[in-house]
Amino acid sequence: MSQQGLLFGAFFGCLAIILGAFGAHLLKKKLNIEQLQSFETGVKYQMYHAIVLLILGFQLNSEIPIDRYIIHAFIIGVFLFSFSIYGLVISSVNNKKLRFLGPITPLGGLFLVAGWALLFYKFVILF
Template sequence: MNEIALIFGSVFGLLSVIFGAFGAHLLKKKLTTEQLQSFETGVKYQMYHAIVLLVLGFQLNNESTNNYIVNAFIIGIILFSFSIYGLVISSASNKKIKILGPITPLGGLFLIIGWFLLIYKFIN
């Protein structure tokens, strides 16, 4: 069992429900449709990968390859989803934090690396 994956998966799952409700109820009045869709994309990806972390946490031990997989997903969620949240909220207040723009694809890259490492583990 990988406790780090279980802890982060649980925290990310919890936060995605909170952020989803926040977006649906409070931000809906302040965001454009496009901004709200971007925010929802961050929430969806966060929840999808939180579930993956929970499954991995119950299935994987603490081998180095497994830790790389878990770490790639954790870093990917933080960089991808949280940069989207920051971009959307900052642009809604007309104070867009431009440095977050390049961080989102970097987070996506870490998510891709996590999936690639998972495939690698399955075929070896």
């Protein structure tokens, strides 16, 4: 069992609900359609990976290095991908877009891809 996977899965899931409601109710009036869609993309990816982390948290063993790498890749990926999108969108509301976050989003995406690739590799070596 991976406690980190379970803890971050639950945390990211809870936060995705809060941020989704924040976007739907408070930001909806302040954002244009494109900004709102970007924000929703961050929330969706966060929730998808929260669910994955919860499932993997019960299945993976934190004593095995590849299992730790998978969990860490998903945690870092969600943080960099989704939270950089939130920062970009919210900062653009005040016309003070934090442009330095732009390159962080694809880096987060690469961590998410790495997590999935490592999970695939784990399955290949198991079967």
